[in-house]
Amino acid sequence: MSTPGIARPTPFTDYHRALGAKFVEFAGFELPLRYTGDLREHQCVRSAVGVFDITHMGEYHVSGPGAGEFIHRMVTNDVLGMQVGQAIYTAMCRPDGGIVDDLLVYRLPERWMMVVNGATNAKDWAWLREQVPAGVELRDISEEMALLAVQGPKAELALRGHVPDAALELGFYRLMEGAAFGAPAIISRTGYTGEDGFELYFAPRHAAQVWEGLMAAGRPHGLEPVGLAARDSLRLEMGYMLYGNDIDDTTTPLEAGIGWTVKLKKDAFNGREALLRQKEAGLARKLVGFELDGRRVARHDMTIESGGRAVGRVTSGTFSPSLERPIGMGYVESALDRPGGILEVLAGGTRLNVRIAPRPFWTRGSRRS
Amino acid sequence: MRYPDDVRYTAEHEWARLENGIITIGVTSYATEQLGDVVFVELPEIGVRLEALKTFGVIEAVKTVSDLFAPVSGEVLERNGALSDNPALVNQDPFGEGWILRLRPSDPGEYAKLMSNVDYERHVEEQHA
Known part of the structure; x- marks a missing residue:
């Protein structure tokens, strides 16, 4: 728990407040816990479409020759096999196999983006920075990114006409760069709910136009804002990990049942030997x-x-x-x-x-x- | 006033209403705002004797769980059966249809010692300060 009173707002905090949200401090941010009710918000995502302010997530750009190889060494999944426009879910382990974080890696043209948990952002940054080789540029762009998740069976309908048509054709865990509600954005077909949906990354200065545009476009399709409480019940129904609860530095991806993100056959990566030993010895x-x-x-x-x-x-x-x-x-x-x-x-x-x-x-x- | 003046309050966010020698108890609107959607209220059997400020049940919400504390000592006369089918009544009408138990108080002095709505509102504000 971080110190109360120093929680930071997100670019959307005034909208949450105007909607009557109850707030909770999480990852150093003041985030909406709920707006109307946990059950209603949960069902809204399962049956229509909900929007989550998840600006607390951290983002890093990685570029330069060897950027892909660097990430490949840091994480357990096969990053070098990714195509441009692909996202992958992976663990990032310590040499002893403990999980530093679980994250998404995005392959963009000419660069990569790592999307890490807000609560572990500082730890991840320190961890990566001390291992980054010369020639690879690692940049923390968390402050430059507002992030909204639009999740639910009606997500595509809510975005139609406000993102490029090609974005609506993206497969799961695919992404593109394009305008969302007029703002330059990374549009990614990913989420943490088990429903169809998108995550929109854009500069905080565009927060008002995206939020207001999304609310207006989504309302006819039943779109409502959804808080962290429903985010937790939605992810748990899918059995998705919550870092700090289900996984941490003392648990391994094999123990957590996300061994599918661990490619033991790939070249050297942090935790490979420990995870190989654990696999051979049995859990x-x-x-x-x-x-x-x-x-x-x-x-x-x-x-x-x-x-x-x-x-x-x-x-x-x-x-x-x-x-x-x-x-x-x-x-x-x-x-x-x-x-x-x-x-x-x-x-x-x-x-x-x-x-x-x-x-x-x-x-x-x-x-x- | 944010909280009704026809009931008295505990620091644990229960309320008690004295009518014709019988005390009805429930949880406050502040409590339900903190809990979120209630999905289950575990209640004692009729005839059980509750002791003031001791736990007598639990209230489960989607996100969290909380013990229920008896505002006063007494014997359970009635339970709100509607809560088993519709626990959301606690959220919708905490001071009315969402009542939890009716008790026959064993020590009438205890009720008088509970907080007034004015004191309770101050108590809630202090918890947020």
Whole structure:
């Protein structure tokens, strides 16, 4: 938790305030937690389209000869295999395999962009800067980027006519540069909700025209602003990682179940040897998804037990608005990872039965794949 | 006034309303704003004796969970059954249809010691200062 009182506004804060948002401090920013209600905002994204102010995310430009090779060494996924106009989700690991951050890497013409978590921005920057070789230019452009996520089955309708037609033809995890509501932008078909959608990166000085244009264009399609609370329940229904909850410096991508982002066959990268060893030795613990009957929620940091013995901790838990039941994730001893297996969570004075369930929990999203 | 003057308040954001010797309790609009959408209220059985300022149940919202504290001591006479089908009543009408329990108070002096709406509003402001 950062010090209260020094939270920074985003370029959209006045709009949030005018809409009656309740704010929360996150990653040093004052961000909207909710506007009208968590359930309504969640359902708005699942059934229509929602807009999220995620300006707190950090962005770095990487350019110069060897830029791609540098990122390739820093992250676990195969960056050099990317085409211009492609985005990739990846982990960035320490030599011991612990996750420094999870991030997106964008390949743009003549440069790359890394999109990192707001809460880890300073740490990531220090981590990368001390490893950047001569000739590669690494630039923190977080201050130069406003970022809105437009997510939901109606996202394309909300943007039609306000972004280039080619942007509406982008496949999932593809991006282009072009005008969005008249502002120069990076338009990326990515998101954190399981729905179809776009993320729009543009200069803060264009914030008013993009926000107002988007609100006006989206309203006929049911567009509403959505806060961080619904962002969390949406991502958890998809089993997506939240850095600091589900993954951190002490967990590896293999344990977290994002081993698909780790290309052990590629050339040297931070964490490769440790992850190879872990894979060969087998995982002592795994992140599992679980669901509960009833309506009590197993929440972050609650102890998971099996047969009266502590076997792990809940990393994320919420009431799933789409499934109308509590869901969550947590690390448990690998031997306990059996579909349908029953574990117990200590919720205050109560024991809750949780049932191991496959992720994603929500499989009916409009996300293109 | 932001908070109604026909009920009295606890520092834990419950309210209590005394009518004909029976006390109805619920959570305040401030509490529901902090919690967000309520999805479940766990209630004690009828006949259970609650002790003032001790927890008697939990209130689960999408984003968070909170213990419920008894404003006064007493025996549970009635539970708001409508909450099991429609916990959103707590958000929609916290001082009315979203009531939680009715109690027969065991110590009438406790009610008088709860905060007035003026004191409660000051308490909320101090929490935000």
